[in-house]
Amino acid sequence: MFWLKYYVTSKVMSPRTSRRSVLRISLPGSQAIARADLLATEEPLGIRVGGQALTLTMRTPGDDLDLAAGFLVSEGIVRRAADVARIRICAAGSCGHGDHDGDGTVADVELSPEIPVSPALRRNFLTTSACGVCGKASIQQLSVQSGCDLNADRVRVRPDVLAELPERLRAAQRVFSSTGGLHAAGVFDADGRLLCAREDVGRHNAVDKVVGWALREGRLPLAGCVLLVSGRASFELVQKAVLGGIPVLAAVSAPSSLAAELAQEAGLTLVGFLRGRSMNVYTGAGRVAVG
Numbered sequence: 001m002f003w004l005k006y007y008v009t010s011k012v013m014s015p016r017t018s019r020r021s022v023l024r025i026s027l028p029g030s031q032a033i034a035r036a037d038l039l040a041t042e043e044p045l046g047i048r049v050g051g052q053a054l055t056l057t058m059r060t061p062g063d064d065l066d067l068a069a070g071f072l073v074s075e076g077i078v079r080r081a082a083d084v085a086r087i088r089i090c091a092a093g094s095c096g097h098g099d100h101d102g103d104g105t106v107a108d109v110e111l112s113p114e115i116p117v118s119p120a121l122r123r124n125f126l127t128t129s130a131c132g133v134c135g136k137a138s139i140q141q142l143s144v145q146s147g148c149d150l151n152a153d154r155v156r157v158r159p160d161v162l163a164e165l166p167e168r169l170r171a172a173q174r175v176f177s178s179t180g181g182l183h184a185a186g187v188f189d190a191d192g193r194l195l196c197a198r199e200d201v202g203r204h205n206a207v208d209k210v211v212g213w214a215l216r217e218g219r220l221p222l223a224g225c226v227l228l229v230s231g232r233a234s235f236e237l238v239q240k241a242v243l244g245g246i247p248v249l250a251a252v253s254a255p256s257s258l259a260a261e262l263a264q265e266a267g268l269t270l271v272g273f274l275r276g277r278s279m280n281v282y283t284g285a286g287r288v289a290v291g
Contacts, residue, residue, distance in 0.1 A: 015041055016040065016060055017040060018040075021034060021037075041060055042059070043058070043061055044057070045064055045067065045107060047106075048095070048108050048109065049110075050117060054117075059201065060205070063213070066213045067107070067200075068107035069216055070207070070208030070212030070213075070240075071208050073240075074204075080220060081218045084111060087109050089108075090106055147245075150266055153223050153224065155223070156286075157287060157289060159288060161191065161192040162288070163278075165186070168186070169228050182206075183201070184197060184230040185197070185209070185227065186210065187210050188228065189226075197210075203234075203237065204237065207229065207237055210244075223247065224247070226246070227241050227244070228250045229252075231253050232251055232256070233251035233270060234259055238255075238263050238268060238270065247267075247284075249263070250272075253273065263282065269284030
């Protein structure tokens with residue numbers, strides 16, 4: 001049975017925005033005005049499995065249970081809610097283990113007894129908000145085997161539905177509206193209904209939060225769904241979509257060549273440059289109901 005504990009302390013609960021004084025300069029005339037500005041918060045989150053440190057990632061505080069759960073899915077460690085016995089969020093040094101030094105927040109995970117964790121999965125250094133595969137030692141480690149066959153997912157999505165998704169995701173970005181400094185990921189059903197949206201300074205974290213939400217809700221794989229990301233579609237985002245069992249990944253910007261190759265191999269529909277009333281379909285065009 002999958003259950004969660006959320007330990008709240010003053011150290012754990014961090015705001016998602018931080019206020020800072022800036023000098024606002026406007027042209028022409030170089031007028032300078034001192035004012036307050038809101039920044040998206042970026043802080044470390046340690047993820048520990050079975051009492052052992054797995055990684056330290058930089059993220060925007062909030063939805064940390066989802067982030068930890070989604071990260072485990074993205075690493076191929078878990079595939080369903082029953083694989084996780086417990087996740088608790090606590091301040092470093094208060095989880096009963098001493099392998100994370102200093103202050104910060106830790107997601108302490110206990111897996112079901114039958115789920116093994118290879119020592120090779122441990123990341124050897126900090127995962128920054130700009131990197132989803134930092135700490136991998138080889139090309140082989142970049143590829144994680146999915147437990148579902150995307151080719152069996154026959155969902156079809158109309159282009160006009162896809163075109164409406166960026167605006168619907170933007171409307172759900174509460175922190176972005178005040179800071180302008182966050183990526184977003186959202187999962188929609190085939191009719192364009194938003195099921196879950198998450199924000200983070202790291203686009204890979206935003207996707208992990210969405211996938212983690214689905215794991216905790218018992219909704220993996222996300223068959224018949226569309227994942228929309230606010231930036232480009234890189235290799236690691238395609239891999240996260242595949243591992244989440246999501247048949248369609250759309251991005252407002254461009255995919256990379258390796259992302260397109262992985263999407264083609266995995267049977268994922270990959271849509272890029274989803275802006276206004278146009279889009280490019282790079283792979284899996286049969287799921288886009290044209291005409």
